[in-house]
Amino acid sequence: MTTSAAGATPPPRWLDANAVRLVLSGLVILFWELVLIRWLGASIRVVAYFSNLVLISAFFGLGVGALATRLPWRLERWIAPLLAFATLLGVWLGGVGHHNPSREDELIWVGRPFGLVRPGGAASGAIAASVLLAMVYCTTALVFVAFGQYLGRLFRTHPPLRAYSLEVGGSLLGILLFALLSRGQASPTVWFAVGFALLVATLPPRRGDLLAALVLGIAVVALTRPAVADFVWSPYYRIAVDPIIGWAGSHDTGRQVRLHFETREEAIAHARKNGFTYTVREAKDRKIKPKAYADNFAFTRREPWTH
Secondary structure (H helix, E strand, O other): OOOOOOOOOOOOOOOOOHHHHHHHHHHHHHHHHHHHHHHHHHHHHHHHOOOOOHHHHHEEEEEEEHHHHHHOOOOOHHHHHHHHHHHHHHHHOOOOOOOOOOOOOOEEEEOOOOOOOOOOOOOOOOHHHHHHHHHHHHHHHHHHHHHHHHHHHHOOOOOHHHHHHHHHHHHHHOOOOOOHHHHHOOOOHHHHHHHHHHHHHHHOOOOHHHHHHHHHHHHHHHHHHHOOOOOEOOOEEEEEEEEOOEOOOOOOOHOOOOOOOHHHHHHHHHHHOOOOOOOOOOOOOOOOOOOOHHHHOOOOOOOOOOO
C-alpha cells in the first residue's frame, strides 16, 4: 500500500473546470477555423482561389500561440476583438476589387454580385492581390495566436496525454457542430451567433472580457447580416438568388433572361410587383413580301441579274 507524500498536490480530476474549458477550447477553435475558411473564401473571391490560406494561417497561429504560453501577457482577452475584426474584414474586402497580377488591363472580381469596382473607379477602388492575401493571412494568424496561447495555458492544468485527449474530443465536437449547421443550410449569421456564444462560455470568468465578447458578437451579427441576406448558403457553396428566375449560377444573368406574357398588362404588373424599371415598346407589324428564287430569272425583273 502506498501513500502520497504530505503536502503533495493531488492530481486534477478528469472533469474539473479546466477540463471543461479544454473541451470547449478545442470545440471553439475548430468551429471558428471552419467558419473563417468558409466565410472569407465566400466573401473574398481570391481567397477561395488559395483554398488553404486560412487553414495554414490557423496552424501557424496556433503554433506561435503555444510558444507564447510563457509570456506574461494574457492574449485570450483579445480573441473576441480579433474575431470581430476578421469577420468584418470579409465584408470590407468583399466590397473592393483588386488587379489581376498577370495583366494590367484585367480585373478579378471579388465578393458580391454584379462586380465591386464602380465604372470609372477601378484604379481608386482596387487593392493588389498580394496585399489582400497578406491582410487575410495576418489577421487570421493573430486570431489563432490568441487561441493558441489560451489553449497552451489550459494544457498545463492536466497531464499531457489527458489534456490532448480532452482537446481532440472538443475539436471533433466543433467539426460535428459546424457540419450540422452546414447541413441545415444555416447562414453565417447563425455561425457567428453560435461562435460568439461558445466563446463566452469558454473564456475565463472575467466580467469585462465576457461583456466585451457579448457586445462584439451582437455587433458582428448586425453588421454582417446585409452581406449575408441576399444569398442561400448550401452545405458547400454560397448561392446567389436571382429575383427573376430564383437560382442563378452567374453574378448577372438578368440580361440573358427572356420572359413571355400573354398581354402587355401582365408584363407591366410583373415588373411593378418585383420593383423592376421597365420601358414599354409597342410591337410593330412586319410586312413580309413573298419571294422565290425563280424571280431572279423572271422576264419582268427590272434589276440586273447579279449571280
